[in-house]
Amino acid sequence: MRQGCGWGDRAVVRRFPDAPFIGKVALISPAGIAVRVSSPACRIGVWAAWLPQTSWGIVAHIMETPPSRIGILTVSDRASRGAYVDEGGPAIREYLHEVLASAWEPREQIVPDDLESISAAIVALADAGCCLVVTTGGTGPAPRDVTPEATERVCQKMLPGFGELMRAESLKYVPTAILSRQTAGICGRALVVNLPGRPRSIRQCLDAVFPAIPYCIDLIHTGAADGPRLETKPERLVAFRPKG
Secondary structure (H helix, E strand, O other): OOOOOOOEOOOEEEEOOOOOOEOOEEEEOOOOOEEEEOOOOEOOOOEEEEOEOOOOEEEEEEOOOOOEEEEEEEEOHHHHOOOOOOOHHHHHHHHHHHHEOOOEEEEEEEEOOOHHHHHHHHHHHHHOOEEEEEEEOOOOOOOOOOHHHHHHHHOOEEOHHHHHHHHHHHOOOOHHHHHOOOOEEEEOOEEEEEEOOOHHHHHHHHHHHHHHHHHHHHHHOOOOOOOOOOOEOOOOOOOOOOOO
16 A cells, blocks of 8 residues: 655644554655665554655555464464364464454364474474464373474474473463473564463463564564564553663
């Protein structure tokens, strides 16, 4: 999406309420040179203005930020062979639609409880440009529960605090939360987070850890010119980013 602006005789303000997410805003000199560009993520309702021709103009173009890619990986023997209707993947997708204000697109996949298959799927989603890969299932103590092992195999850094907080949150509801081995880590430039399989537990865990996820993704993409930036709906969930 591109919006064009010209010079006018008086100041005019235009709003773009229909734009779900607006990207960079440039300050344009009378000579038509962009001398300053805003941060990559401008919030919903960004406005543009024309100033008198003797002054400087704000905004020649508004460029839509590409949607962030998020991988949703269901790990289940039964779901992968069609013997069971996947509930975990749709629950994650519904949650993300509920809390995210910025544009995003899902990359969904179902694999069996197999170490090689899970590892390969995580790497493929990270290589496809997903900034976040959320898995569901395979985090318990059963013999074929190997999602944490697959995650650790492909991640360059582990973030155990995610699992610690999710277990603490789940313990408020069920004593069997201590059996969960879910964890998180960084694969390439993707944050990988393991979640349980039940939709209710997925929601409880994401409510606990999601406030830290957007900033974690910012840090993973430190130095990237056009790195992804997740924005949440503040009326539903407030993401934490340090000020300054």
